[in-house]
Amino acid sequence: MDNFIQIKDVAKTYWSNDGKIETKVVLPLSMTIGEGEMVMFLGPSGCGKTTLMRIVGGLETPDQGTIHLHGDLLTGPDRRRGMVFQSYSSYPWLTVRDNIKFGTRYRKDISAQEKEEVTDHYLNMVGLKRYADFYTNRISGGMRQRVAIARTLASSPDVLLMDEPFGALDAQTREYLQFQLMDINKAEKKTTIFVTHDVEEAILLANRIVIFSSRPARVVREIKVDDILSIEDRRNGTADMDRFFKLRAEILELIRAEYAHTLEEA
């Protein structure tokens, strides 16, 4: 299904507190995302890519335009779109396992027994079985982010929304989790919107990269990474490095040009 998510003419403007200064965050923008597709939103910081993703998640209301998921018009947030945040959103009063189980708490499609099984499944998938009974402020930032990802997957959303989920992590942990996410994606084929400003991360994980302009966000370029570097090659580390660096340079140049606009405006 090619138009699994349909974003149509979505626009958003923020007003300053006194209501005098308007900042257009997202210009009327349309886009479709296919089922099972991993789309990376890439762009200069503050460009409105996170806002657009939050609109898809129902956490922000657009001033105009509509979002359809599987043909259904979306309004507020619900379980169909799970979100992983940049900051650690695992609950400190619950153990690792109970955090993941919390993802199943509001599901009515499975039994209590199945909820336990789902919890164990994702606990194993993110490699935290050994830490099941730990409270989350006694595990590292990378582990906490794995808890948040597992919790979101356990809620079985149709769409996974990830807001720079690895942004606060050190380089080694980030790389480890990127590969773990590729494994998860291979197993689950979950439709994902992933916001990042890390070009290499985008190339590594994406089926498609959407590059945004500086604020207000409009699409500067879309790149189907699959056509340039196969996902298997990227996963196995056998990707053609010349192509990889050429693509990286091309994207960096686009973003650099957009970032320059940001500075001019300021």
Next chain:
Amino acid sequence: MFKSLFAFRKPLNRRTDLVLGITGFILFLTMWEITVRSGVIRPEFLPSPVAVVQAFVNLFVERNFASDIVISVSRVWFAFLLSVIIAIPLGLLMSTYRFAGAILEPFVDFVRYLPVPALVPLLVIWFGVGETSKIAVLWMGTFFQLILMISDDTKRVPVEFVESGQTLGASNGQIMRHIIIPAALPNMIDSLRITMGWCWTYLIVAEIVAANSGIGHVIWSLRRFVKTPEVMAGIITIGIIGLLTDQAFRYAHTRLFSYLRR
């Protein structure tokens, strides 16, 4: 050993903490005793620690002080719980719905700044000199502080906790019960502990004005006979009760919220 005492911004072990805490008291008592023995201050004004301890015992034996303590503690807890059961729901409401905050916050802020002792005459006119006016004094002193503290505690729950709940399919009521309250609870318990301390402050105000029982009454009536040791013993009693209550709250806090320890 000595060097570890001065480790910059590092915690000490529990035993050292306890020993140092007791040392503080002993130092204070020693200086007090030395001052009295030096004869600089007349004993009517500053009796020796031994005299105070003697007076403390006398209060129990001769004046049935234990029943005054029970009365004071009951007043404090009754007023405190009355504050808590009203302030928690209202505080949650204020932090959740902007309209409730908009209505209540300015008013609460206004009342909060009224000095409680200044309200005593009014409360006596309204409620007489019985128990009701005393509870009212304590309640006025704690409720309006607590409601804002509870509201702030819940406002400080990270927005990601709430939003992750929304995207996991929780309803607003479920987010309140399953996420906001558990997340805010440690800070809320701390707010209760602090408010409890204020309750004891206002107890004396309440019991000095028109009371015939309670620790404050005992202190105030013995003052007329310049029974300085007994007055000091009464004050120290409040200190001890306060210290014990505070420690009980802290103990409960570490037991209930062991997950906060790193």
